[in-house]
């Protein structure tokens with residue numbers, strides 16, 4: 332494998348770097364760099380700026396706004412946006428429902444939804460998980476019973492990320508309860524303003540409101556909102572989940588956060604001394620830097636070997652190690668911030684630096700990373716079975 336970028340790819344990297352550091356509004360990049368929560372408006376503006384430049388959905392078919400980029404170019408695009416403190420395009424739109432509609436939806440669904448999905452004119456939520464149906468997703472119980480030209484949907488979804496902003500929700504629903512569980516599932520698009528649909532917040536350990544429960548009480552959905560064929564939803568869900576895992580190794584943003592921690596540590600000791608003089612901390616940082624470099628090289632190897640746009644099985648390794656390192660760096664931040672990490676409630680006028688104040692909420696928030704996108708225990712099972720050939 333060649334590690335040196337070709338001249339063409341190096342120029343592409345420069346082009347992306349220039350775009351992300353000059354064309355995405357500064358307030359958005361400042362919010363990401365300070366590790367504060369982005370508002371809905373900021374997320375929308377950020378994706379719309381990318382879409383205006385034609386680079387919000389490079390993974391889609393070209394006729395719907397995609398780019399004929401190589402996997403390596405897509406990797407560079409993703410890494411440069413993270414290094415610049417830019418939030419990647421909303422995953423529910425760009426890497427989940429968009430590719431599914433483009434691959435399996437009718438022409439009518441494509442025309443109706445894809446342009447608005449790419450431009451975040453529609454904010455999508457993901458309605459897959461249910462109580463007792465997370466890792467064992469095929470056990471889901473939400474039903475859709477056909478009555479004439481409509482499905483009548485009843486049931487509950489949970490952990491719906493940012494569902495409070497959602498305009499539409501893509502769901503997995505049971506349309507045939509009499510067959511093997513994977514065979515009776517359909518992929519249905521539901522307008523979140525439909526009568527009978529309720530979104531209820533779940534309170535999180537970091538005090539934030541990021542996930543929700545969604546209830547369906549006799550929600551009527553036109554049959555034309557079915558994606559693909561009835562009872563084939565499991566195939567589309569597997570396609571979607573493979574894509575979901577590819578984007579969850581945020582090497583670029585973890586690198587940025589680690590570099591910030593190192594910089595902060597330089598003057599964070601007693602009387603402004605450097606914490607980097609502590610050999611234990613210095614070794615911890617060096618180890619994390621090495622692990623990140625190894626992960627980056629692994630990501631590049633996966634990129635170099637992924638054929639015809641299909642997710643590589645090693646995407647499970649990226650998900651696993653990417654989130655392990657993401658969590659390790661949020662923990663390092665709490666260590667470096669020391670007692671200042673307790674000042675989470677301090678406001679704007681506080682003497683405590685903002686990055687120290689956000690250390691604890693971030694640490695707590697990122698416990699989620701090893702659960703969503705398929706829990707890390709389940710990724711280990713996949714790695715053992717499909718990559719190492721260790722079938723039990």
Ligand SMILES: Cc1cc2nc3c(=O)[nH]c(=O)nc-3n(C[C@H](O)[C@H](O)[C@H](O)COP(=O)(O)OP(=O)(O)OC[C@H]3O[C@@H](n4cnc5c(N)ncnc54)[C@H](O)[C@@H]3O)c2cc1C
Nearest residue numbers: 457458459460465466490491492699702703704706708709
């Ligand atoms: C912050 C957050 C946001 C989320 N956002 C969304 C969203 O927007 N939309 C959505 O549909 N879902 C979302 N999810 C749900 C997420 O996909 C599930 O939480 C995840 O798949 C795990 O399922 P579960 O919570 O039911 O846990 P369970 O599957 O009950 O797992 C419990 C424990 O058992 C372990 N376990 C389960 N099966 C195995 C196995 N076969 N081998 C070894 N260990 C196993 C798990 O690893 C875990 O430790 C989100 C979750 C979180 C935490």
